[in-house]
Amino acid sequence: MSARDDVAAACRRLAAEGLLVGTAGNVSVRVRDLVAVTASGVVLADCRPHDVVLVDHDGVLVDGGRQPTSELGLHLGVYADRPTVGAVVHTHAPWSTAVACVLDELPVLHYQQLLLGGAVRVAPYATFGSAALATSVRAALEDRQAALMANHGSVAVGAGLDQAVEHAVLLEWLAALHHRASALGTPRVLTDAEQEDVVRAVLSRGYGTVPPTPEENIL
């Protein structure tokens, strides 16, 4: 399987999970000194390898007959910031986008959110494809595996495509959980001590024989 096949397959999976609508969203994977990224205007549910282009880390098109996504600057910026990130997923997933229209931060209601590093920040709104948006999202991603983009959508990262997709799906589940819990009353947020206990419990069950790095799952 080539990187282009992998990116196309990741897009189709995200669409099957209900996270993609039409041409909205983009996916990339780092391939040594290049990045394979979805082209602009692709219907991602039908994404095929020829819908994925190769660029270098300056954004120069290396291979492919189409223009890369308008959010290329965001993808390349994340790779520059985080050497251990191997894939980036951006979606306009319904629950994630709804949360990003209201909250400044998605609090930790469920311990699974610790897979994303804790409370998920919402980056301030800026026009799609702008340098300002890329800058604010990169800041929101610090020490996290995902971020929300105000009035826009979500972004998730991972060591590889599978993990980045898993993180995007998890964030969407957590956003829906927040909505449902809020409909019942004021959600109870896990305290810092409760979150630390979760990490300790994970380590004591043997998942922590190798100290987790920021890019590794701890749960």
Ligand SMILES: [Zn+2]
């Ligand atoms: Zn977008």
